Amino acid sequence: MSAFLPLFRLAAGQIGEIESISGEPSQVHRLHELGLYQGIKVTMIRSGTPCVIRLAGHKLCFRQNDGLDIQVRPLAGI
Amino acid sequence: MSSAVETRAGSRTVTIALLGNPNTGKSTLFNALADVRQHVGNYPGVTVEKKIGHVLVDGQRFALVDLPGTYSLAPRSPDEMVTVDVLLGRQTDVAAPDVILCVVDASKLERNLYLVSQAIELGLPTVVVLNKMDVASEHGIELDLALLQKRLGVPVIPLQADRRIGLESLKQELPQVIEQTSIASELPFPDAFRQEVVRLQSDLQDASSQAGSGATLPRYLVERLLLDQGGYVEQADLPGVTSAVLERVSEARARLANAGFPVPAVEAKTRYQWVAQMLDGAVVSRSDDRITLTDRLDQWLMHRVWGTALFIAVMVVVFQSIFTWAIPLMDLIEKVIGWLSGSISAVMAEGALRSLLADGVLAGVGSVLVFLPQILILFFFIALLEECGYMARAAYLMDRLMYRVGLSGKSFIPLLSSFACAVPGIMSTRVIEDRRDRLVTILVAPLMTCSARLPVYTLLIAAFIPDQRWLGGWLGLQGMTMLALYLLGMVTAVLAAWLFKRTLLRGQTPAFIMELPHYRFPSLRTVVRRMLENGWAFLSGAGTLILVVAILVWAAAYFPHPPELGSQVRAGYAEQLAALEQREQGLQDQDDLSEDQRQAALDQLLEERGELRAEISSAVAAAYMEQSYLARAGYFIEPVVRPLGWDWRIGCAVIASFPAREVVVGTLGVIYHLGEGEDETSESLRETLRSATWPGTERKVFNVPVALSLMVFFALCAQCAATLAIIRRETNSWAWPIFTFVYMTSLAYVGALITYQTGMLFVGG
Incomplete structure (x- = not known):
């Protein structure tokens, strides 16, 4: 089993640490600006498309597109 | 700052730019601060609304410029470039700001300070306003404001804009801020990056002086040019940004990547590192695991079912x-x-x-x-x-x-x-x-x-x-x-x-x-x-x-309006009017009637005369309509609307309803001799429409396919001046309303055509 999995595969309640974000530079840049960057911990609140995640005290609704790949290291689950 | 000295004398308006993330309460603060607000349309060429307010504090006039909420000052579109241009004083229709007021959500400091880190790089006196202090404390966030202020190197003012708490102390702070001399804290960009910025700056200078302009790009934009791959700064036609320089930019990005500082990750890394330094020890957060009221509500309000x-x-x-x-x-x-x-x-x-x-x-x-x-x-x-x-x-x-x-x-x-x-x-x-x-x-x-x-x-x-x-x-x-x-x-x-x-x-x-x-x-x-x-x-x-x-x-519906036309139409009714008059006269001369009988007959006559008058004025209105420019347009387009089953009168009513769809009802009323003031519930209008015939024939204008074709046309057409005007306003261009009108009218025409032609297969016309 791989140590990393795509962000949207996290189950509700699971926490993951962002390992890498790759894709079109300007989009990756935008995610950075919203606080989604390597090393940050993300909690999946509602899985699915779009999903709801919590990071650094705020909640984001997020729908990924094909051009982006966010890998996370799962930390804990409920 | 010399301008600050002048300001003290009250001779000049100090311009304050309000900057902040969305949802920080920035606009609430703007509205609470400004005594006078003005919205003067959009900035030229973009869809960003220009909001400017004025406030007087101790005899000093301040102009407030409310900028659109943004997470970052890395422009990707002309709209986002406006914010940067206003802040850098490059937007000629707004005074260059003297102070930046950076509004920050105290409960989400980490992400909000990302924007602050960009703002202080612009080199203007900056004030950080910590809004939503109440929300922060609800979420278990404790702040050491003195420490934060020392670290940031700029004044930090706590506030609750929605309850106007802290507003007065902010106002009192404003006059001092413009004389602010403290140095904002510096961002820990790696040396390799700084060197590339300096190098790029001189490249730009060379390219610019070669072009004979000598204009220089502010350092912040040079940084952006390096950082924003595919960003707007690359395309914005800025002085010195030639294809040769862009070539240099990609080389510089490659060198940075080799050195372990790939673009754009280096920006996030540096800025969040700086944010962490600022907040370390100054913020104690116990909020991570706390289930807030928002979370509890969301369990229900965001539930799929x-x-x-x-x-x-x-x-x-x-x-x-x-x-x-x-x-x-x-x-x-x-x-x-x-x-x-x-x-x-x-x-x-x-x-x-x-x-x-x-x-x-x-x-x-x-x-x-x-x-x-x-x-x-x-x-x-x-x-x-x-x-x-x-x-x-x-x-x-x-x-x-x-x-x-x-x-x-x-x-x-x-x-x-x-x-x-x-x-x-x-x-x-x-x-x-x-x-x-x-x-x-x-x-x-x-x-x-x-x-x-x-x-x-x-x-x-x-x-x-x-x-x-x-x-x-x-x-x-x-x-x-x-x-x-x-x-x-x-x-x-x-x-x-x-x-x-x-x-x-x-x-x-x-x-x-x-x-x-x-x-x-x-x-x-x-x-x-x-x-x-x-x-x-x-x-x-x-x-x-x-x-x-x-x-x-x-x-179009009124002119040319030859005055003799009205008298001609009236002349056509002269006989009928005369006949009525004669009957009235006859009634007066008749002796063998009781008072009641006479009265009833008179009432009858009066009613008939009223009806005739209404008929005459409708006929006059219709006659004028028929020779108006609008009707000529209706005749002109008749060959085009014929395949939809419409006669010139419907065509005419559709043209008249260009300002607003509902106008078609009233116009149909006039054009079919009913006079003005008919509305959609009028039984006589329905009756008239049902009995209208093609000129010179017994064939009815309206049947079910024609009615359907007209309704389908109105379902799909863009007959609404208000909509087109608001599209122009919102897109700041005539191209989009024109496009909307053309595509919707084409759709409406084709839709009506299909409806009528298919309908006629069933009805058989």
Whole structure:
């Protein structure tokens, strides 16, 4: 089993640490600006498309597109 | 700063730029600070609204510039470039700011300070306003303000803008801030990066002086050029940014990547590292695991089943309110306008001026004002739902649905609002950040069945669709026709959106990210202000254009107006009038009648004369209409509309309804000799339409296929000057309203053509 999995595969309640974000530079840049960057911990609140995640005290609704790949290291689950 | 010394003397207005993330309460602060507010339209060439306010503190005048909420100063579009240009003093129509007021959400400091880190790089005196202090403490966040201020090197002021707490101390701080000398803390960009910036700066200088301009780019923009791959700075035609320099930029990016500082990751890394340094020890947060009220509410409100059910319930209440409150208000406005126009007709002598005032100006004013109740009520609810934080949840719930069309959840409310009226629908697309999504939403919003189409549908359905009922009256053909027309608009909108996303506005759908703000109690003051601002934006942005169009159409329907035409028509009735007169005379001479009999006969005569007079004035109006420029246009387009089953009179009425769809009802009334003031419920108008024939034949103009073809045309056409005017205002270009008109009219024509031709196969004409 791989140590990393795509962000949207996290189950509700699971926490993951962002390992890498790759894709079109300007989009990756935008995610950075919203606080989604390597090393940050993300909690999946509602899985699915779009999903709801919590990071650094705020909640984001997020729908990924094909051009982006966010890998996370799962930390804990409920 | 020398300017600061001058300011002390009160000789100059100090300009303060308000900067901040979305949902930080920046606009609330702007409204609370400014004594005088002005909205002076958009910045040139973009869709960003220019908001400027003024405030007087201790005799010193301050101008406040409210910038759009943003997460970063890394421009990707002309719209985002405006914010950077205003801050750098490059936007010529706004005074260069002397101070930046950076509004920060105290409960989300980490992400908010990212923007602050960019703001302090601009080299202007900066003040950090920590808003929502109450929310921060609710979330278990404790702040050491003195430490934070020392670290940042700029004044930090705590505030609760929505309750006006801390406002006075902020105002007292302002005069000192402009003399601020403290040095803002420096960002820990790696040396390799700094060297590349210096190198690029001299490259730019060389390129610029070679071109003979000598203009230099501010250091911040040089940084952006290096950092923003595919960003707007690359394309913005800035001094010195030549293809050779862009070549250098890619080389520099490659060198940085090799050195272990790839672009754009180096920016996030550096800035968040700086943020962590600033906050370390200055912020104690115990909020990570705390379940807040927002979380508890979200468990229900964002639930796929319960949340969706509640959302539908909210929408039902909103639209019910529009119909309960707006419709009577609209009727009232129409009545007042009708009364005014009646009074003008009674007071003034007949002529072009009277007609201009009564049928041109007043009708135009009426067609502007009649939109206001819906706009105000819809925006009251939109502002309310947005202020309390629910709107983001609604967008989340509807995203799955809208994604199938190629849009995001944020397009749902604008499209839904368009069922009441496309004008507020289009105005509320401002929440959609993605330019393409926003444009597609604007383009398809007018296809939603707005309330102005109802009079047209009501008239034609009642006149031509048989009142057939099934299932004990529950299911009726008339109702089904209405439903089909609603569905036609919706399905066409979905298809058009899908098509636009794949052709005209093609491009990769960016990832959809939306902040879900904390719920809070909405401030009524803010909600009402936003409602009024939108109403005013409509009146000032679209009102004049609608009025002009209404007057032009009036002129087309009135002129050339040869005065002898009226007397000619009247002369045709002279005999009938004379006959009536004779009978009256005869009645006077007759002696063998009782008083009662005489009275009854006189009443009878009076009634007949009234009817004849009405008939004459209708005939005069119709005669003038028939020779007007509008009718000539109707004749001119008859070959084009013939395949739709229309005669010149319908063509003419459709042209006349360009300012607003509902006008077609009144115009049909005039053109079919019924006089003015007929509305969609008028039985005589229905009867007249049913019995109208093609000139010189017994063949009826209207049959079911013609009525359907006309309704389909109105379902799909862009016959609404207000919508087109608001599209122009929102897109800041004439190209989009023209495109909307052309594509919708083409759709309407083809739709009507298919309807009529198919219909005639069944009816057999």
